Amino acid sequence: MKLDTKDHIPRQFSIPRIRTKILLIVLVALALLYFGPGHIFNQQLYSSSKQIYHATNSTLGFQKIFVLNMPHRHERRRNMNALARVHNLELTYAKTVNRDEANKQAIDNGYLINGTHLACYLSHLSLYRRIIAENIQTALIFEDDVDMEWDLKKRHKQIMDEVQLEYQDDWDILYLGHCTSDINEPQEPGMTVELYEAEYPMCLHAYAVTLECAWRLLMLLEERLKTVGKDIDLILAVGTQFGAITVLGASPPYVVQVGRQELTSDISLLSEGDTAQRLFHSTLFHLRYRNTDPRTLPRYIQVP
Numbered sequence: 142m143k144l145d146t147k148d149h150i151p152r153q154f155s156i157p158r159i160r161t162k163i164l165l166i167v168l169v170a171l172a173l174l175y176f177g178p179g180h181i182f183n184q185q186l187y188s189s190s191k192q193i194y195h196a197t198n199s200t201l202g203f204q205k206i207f208v209l210n211m212p213h214r215h216e217r218r219r220n221m222n223a224l225a226r227v228h229n230l231e232l233t234y235a236k237t238v239n240r241d242e243a244n245k246q247a248i249d250n251g252y253l254i255n256g257t258h259l260a261c262y263l264s265h266l267s268l269y270r271r272i273i274a275e276n277i278q279t280a281l282i283f284e285d286d287v288d289m290e291w292d293l294k295k296r297h298k299q300i301m302d303e304v305q306l307e308y309q310d311d312w313d314i315l316y317l318g319h320c321t322s323d324i325n326e327p328q329e330p331g332m333t334v335e336l337y338e339a340e341y342p343m344c345l346h347a348y349a350v351t352l353e354c355a356w357r358l359l360m361l362l363e364e365r366l367k368t369v370g371k372d373i374d375l376i377l378a379v380g381t382q383f384g385a386i387t388v389l390g391a392s393p394p395y396v397v398q399v400g401r402q403e404l405t406s407d408i409s410l411l412s413e414g415d416t417a418q419r420l421f422h423s424t425l426f427h428l429r430y431r432n433t434d435p436r437t438l439p440r441y442i443q444v445p
């Protein structure tokens with residue numbers, strides 16, 4: 142038997158080859174670390190974040206919550222801050238368009254409505270512009286005169302679970318509250334809140350929109366200002382009937398308007414009937430921030 146150790150050592154174990162191998166392994170490992178698993182991991186995170194709605198987080202599962210408010214409306218601001226505190230909500234205040242500004246724009250652009258109706262209309266439009274400019278995927282919009290059920294997050298989660306189950310990301314507008322009865326909603330509301338496809342949703346005090354829908358609303362509603370000239374919620378309700386958008390509603394509403402009778406600081410803006418609606422357990426009444434217990438109020442407002 143020949144014992145030539147030199148020949149016995151396989152050539153690939155020679156020192157330079159080992160070095161090259163180690164270097165290769167290290168390089169591959171580094172590459173995997175930086176581009177491989179990290180990339181896959183990010184993709185998984187991305188796709189699962191589209192499915193999971195954190196319906197009970199501080200923005201109720203949307204990217205942002207906006208509140209349309211004039212800074213000088215102290216009573217309304219106080220109420221909204223109280224609601225935010227109790228329900229742990231992160232609110233972003235957005236300034237509304239005032240009446241004078243609105244009337245000036247009406248003249249400049251030939252709009253067919255004016256006054257507070259136009260001011261309200263333009264305030265919502267300016268929020269759609271902001272949603273588009275800031276690339277906000279889903280935004281919840283509150284007007285500043287709302288009250289909420291004490292178990293807001295529980296009800297909201299029921300609704301968002303339903304949305305996820307039946308529509309995933311495939312919806313355009315979601316009303317957490319509306320103010321007149323809808324033909325499609327459950328007629329006998331139980332203790333749990335139910336999701337329905339809205340036929341004629343009225344009032345814009347609590348609704349969510351997707352980014353894509355904000356684009357469409359902006360185009361539709363701007364044009365209608367010059368051709369139809371009615372209140373924004375009416376135009377939207379009609380648009381819902383004829384447009385190819387998915388509009389969802391919650392029944393019974395869990396975010397409602399306080400009503401103009403109770404918001405004393407704004408009585409001068411009153412033009413129509415009261416907008417107060419029923420709640421089972423009102424947050425603001427519980428906090429003694431309003432005098433009327435909304436349990437005793439009608440479910441929906443009377444349309445003048």
Ligand SMILES: *[C@@H]1O[C@H](CO)[C@@H](O)[C@H](O)[C@H]1NC(C)=O
Binds near residue numbers: 194195196200
């Ligand atoms: C709440 O969850 C949504 C996703 O469902 C997310 O877009 C939003 O940023 C979250 N809000 C906060 C304050 O983290």
Ligand SMILES: *[C@@H]1O[C@H](CO)[C@@H](O)[C@H](O)[C@H]1NC(C)=O
Binds near residue numbers: 254255256
């Ligand atoms: C608003 O419109 C009404 C009805 O068209 C009109 O009578 C009124 O003068 C207008 N007000 C302003 C401030 O333009």
